[in-house]
Amino acid sequence: MPDLIVCPSPGEIFQKAAALFSEAVGRAGDRFTVALAGGSTPRGMYELLAADMYRDRIDWQKVHIFFGDERCVTPESDYSNYRMANASLLMNVSIPKRQIHRIRGEAPPNIAAAEYEGTLLRIFGETDDRPFPRFDLILLGMGPDGHTASLFPGTAALNETKRWVVSTHVDKFAGTPTPADRVTLTYPVLNAAAHVLFMVAGADKAAALREVLHGAPNADLYPSQGVRPTNGRLTWLVDAAIPGL
Numbered sequence: 001m002p003d004l005i006v007c008p009s010p011g012e013i014f015q016k017a018a019a020l021f022s023e024a025v026g027r028a029g030d031r032f033t034v035a036l037a038g039g040s041t042p043r044g045m046y047e048l049l050a051a052d053m054y055r056d057r058i059d060w061q062k063v064h065i066f067f068g069d070e071r072c073v074t075p076e077s078d079y080s081n082y083r084m085a086n087a088s089l090l091m092n093v094s095i096p097k098r099q100i101h102r103i104r105g106e107a108p109p110n111i112a113a114a115e116y117e118g119t120l121l122r123i124f125g126e127t128d129d130r131p132f133p134r135f136d137l138i139l140l141g142m143g144p145d146g147h148t149a150s151l152f153p154g155t156a157a158l159n160e161t162k163r164w165v166v167s168t169h170v171d172k173f174a175g176t177p178t179p180a181d182r183v184t185l186t187y188p189v190l191n192a193a194a195h196v197l198f199m200v201a202g203a204d205k206a207a208a209l210r211e212v213l214h215g216a217p218n219a220d221l222y223p224s225q226g227v228r229p230t231n232g233r234l235t236w237l238v239d240a241a242i243p244g245l
């Protein structure tokens with residue numbers, strides 16, 4: 001069963017998430033692997049990790065940073081998930097640059113996905129009895145349509161059972177400023193994690209969140225529902241502004 005923690009404000013979500021991150025790094029051995037979430041919600045948590053309370057308390061030398069997904073844009077773009085994480089957190093803490101593993105959003109999507117899978121393979125290795133990497137922590141957000149990472153409703157990426165990273169195209173964003181081409185970790189990777197932490201703020205997500213948490217199984221329509229770690233924890237930090245949970 002997931003842990004559902006309703007927080008009185010987004011600020012409380014950031015506090016809880018930052019505390020959890022810091023404790024998890026403290027408990028880890030020589031290496032702590034985390035996949036960051038994109039979108040806008042996690043920014044407050046990232047800023048907190050880079051502020052006085054945590055910056056010098058976390059052993060950044062053992063942290064390896066990855067990304068759950070990336071929009072296919074340059075790392076300087078306002079739409080880049082890497083850019084947001086770098087500006088709010090990575091450039092402000094003493095994490096070795098070689099331990100920051102970004103997805104090359106500027107490359108053709110299928111090439112960026114294959115390269116990133118190669119990066120994960122190199123760092124996690126692969127064995128017969130553990131065919132997917134086991135992240136210590138994966139941070140995720142959820143969109144008002146129930147998508148998470150870049151696993152969008154009705155897309156082929158949802159059916160991936162073997163690849164670790166895939167490219168995807170979100171038709172509804174074609175012709176809009178929001179990047180339609182994405183690279184994303186797949187369900188098997190999300191579900192192999194030791195801990196998955198969702199951060200969800202904003203009343204516009206109420207309907208989807210109710211379906212994800214309490215509705216009939218339908219991950220094709222509400223992809224966040226498909227995130228269920230097989231041998232790990234699942235925590236939802238949710239804004240109290242979202243009614244009816």
Ligand code: 6PG
Nearest residue numbers: 038039040041141142143148149
């Ligand atoms: C992305 C994401 C995506 C995001 C949700 C929530 O690259 O768009 O990783 O899954 O987490 O869309 O985004 P907000 O936090 O901005 O609502």
